[in-house]
Amino acid sequence: MKLIIGNKNYSSWSLRAWLAAREGGFTFEEIRIPLFIPGSRERILSHSPSGKVPCLIDHGFTVWDSLAIGEYLAEKQPALLPSDPGARAIARAVTAEMHAGFHNLRSRMPMNVRKDYAGFGHSPEVDADIARIVAIWNDCRARFGSEGPYLFGSFSLADAAFAPVAFRFQTYGVKPEGAAGEYLTTLLANPHMQEWAAAARAETESIAEEDLYG
Ligand SMILES: N[C@@H](CCC(=O)N[C@@H](CS)C(=O)NCC(=O)O)C(=O)O
Structure with a gap:
């Protein structure tokens, strides 16, 4: 699993998905993309179709939006x-x-x-x-x-x-x-x-x- 996130200081949506993944006991690679600097939009879009973080990639299957990511993780970890x-x-x-x-x-x-x-x-x-x-x-x-x-x-x-x-x-x-x-x-x-x-x-x-x- 890979989780694409933004700056930890600022990205509240990233924190929600990251914390759910950690508390759920998942092992994942964290890809941090600093937001609102040259190239960040392109970098996010290379992973996330919405152009937003967080985005979860599970064996090539992409889930975006923190709410959907949380529900996806809860399917695996009730x-x-x-x-x-x-x-x-x-x-x-x-x-x-x-x-x-x-x-x-x-x-x-x-x-x-x-x-x-x-x-x-x-x-x-x-x-x-x-x-x-x-x-x-x-x-x-x-x-x-x-x-x-x-x-x-x-x-x-x-x-x-x-x-x-x-x-x-x-x-x-x-x-x-x-x-x-x-x-x-x-x-x-x-x-x-x-x-x-x-x-x-x-x-x-x-x-x-x-x-x-x-
Ligand atoms: N509803 C989305 C909101 C995601 C969102 O707005 N993420 C912000 C960072 S916290 C973002 O990716 N901003 C980058 C941009 O808009 O270019 C979710 O829950 O994941």
């Missing part, structure tokens, strides 16, 4: 989704909600692992996105999280979906209280998240448009 049908439906619902929404949070608080932008990025719309995410985290932890520290107990695609939010909350100094706060600590302490963060900090490229606050 532990990436809850075993109970109801919990599995909600895991997919919150993953889809993350995939399709939270545009205000995304645009004003883009993932930027190595920066400290505490206090920046807030607006009423961003704060409403944050409140909804915190509500999702609290609800999943309360209803489905009794068997472990993640949203549905053990690690699932839903945790991979929210992993970039954990880095955003760290960068922008968002500190939820209670169960959501404990869950944030769990995600940030995940060894694969720490590995990703260390690699992000070691990267040398910068994307000026993503470094919103200096």
